[in-house]
C-alpha cells in the first residue's frame with residue numbers, strides 16, 4: 001500500500017478502527033492519531049500500534065491519542081487541529097466511530113432519543129470530523145507517492161457506511177438511515193472538492209467480527225443466521241479485511257477514486 005503520510009482514525013479503540021490503526025502502522029504511515037470516546041482502551045491501542053511501528057523496517061512512526069466524543073464539534077475541532085499541528089499535516093482521515101442498535105417492533109417503537117443518538121454519532125459525528133479535517137487538507141500541498149514520487153492528493157477521507165447504507169433490514173431504523181446519510185454526505189462532499197485534490201470515499205463493510213457484533217450472544221446468533229443465508233461467501237469478515245479496503249481508499253493506489261462506496265461484504269449486496 002502507498003500510505004507514507006499522517007493518518008487520523010476515529011473509533012480507534014475497538015474493532016475496525018483499531019485494525020485500521022494497525023494496518024496503517026504496518027503499511028508505512030509516518031504518524032497515526034487515535035481518536036475515541038473510550039480513553040482507557042485507547043491507551044492500550046497506542047502501545048499496540050507503537051509496537052507494530054517498531055516491527056516494520058525503515059522509518060519510525062509517531063502515535064498520538066485524543067479522547068473525543070465525535071458528537072461534540074468543539075472536541076472534534078480541537079483533536080483534528082491538535083493532530084495536524086503535531087504532525088505538520090493530515091493525509092488520511094478514517095471515520096470509523098459508530099454505534100449500532102435494533103428497535104424491537106421497528107420504526108413505530110423506536111425511541112426518539114435512540115434515533116437521535118445513532119444519527120448524532122454515525123452521521124453528524126462523521127460530518128464534524130470531515131469538516132474539520134477537510135479545512136486543513138485543502139490548505140496543504142499534495143503528498144507524494146512513496147512508490148513513484150508523483151503528487152497524489154492533498155488528502156483522503158474514508159467514511160464508514162455499511163451494507164445498510166445500500167439496503168434496509170428490519171428493526172434497524174436509525175442505523176440504516178444514518179448509514180444511507182453517510183453515503184449521501186460522501187457523494188456530495190467528494191464532488192465539492194474533487195478538483196482540489198481532496199478525495200472522499202466510503203467503505204461499506206458487511207457482517208464483520210468486532211465487539212459491535214460479538215459482544216452479545218443474541219446479536220451474534222442473529223448475525224450467524226443471517227450470514228448462513230445471505231452472505232455468498234458464507235462467513236463474517238474480519239476487521240483486518242475491512243482495514244485493507246480502508247487503506248486502499250486512503251492511499252496512492254486509489255488516486256483516481258472519489259465519491260465511491262467500496263463494499264467489502266462477502267458478496268452480500270450483489271443479491
Ligand SMILES: NC(=O)c1ccc[n+]([C@@H]2O[C@H](COP(=O)([O-])OP(=O)(O)OC[C@H]3O[C@@H](n4cnc5c(N)ncnc54)[C@H](O)[C@@H]3O)[C@@H](O)[C@H]2O)c1
Pocket residue numbers: 010011012013014015016017035036037038068069070071095096097098099100121125160161162163204205206207208209210211212213
Ligand atoms: N462490525 C460490523 O459488522 C460492521 C458492519 C458495517 C459497518 N460497520 C461500521 O464500522 C464502524 C466500526 O465498527 P466496529 O464494528 O469496529 O464497532 P466497535 O463497536 O468495535 O467500535 C466502534 C468504536 O467507536 C467508538 N465510539 C462510539 N461512539 C463514539 C463517540 N460518540 N465518539 C467517539 N468514539 C465513539 C467506540 O468507543 C468504539 O471504540 C462503525 O461505523 C460501524 O457502523 C460495522
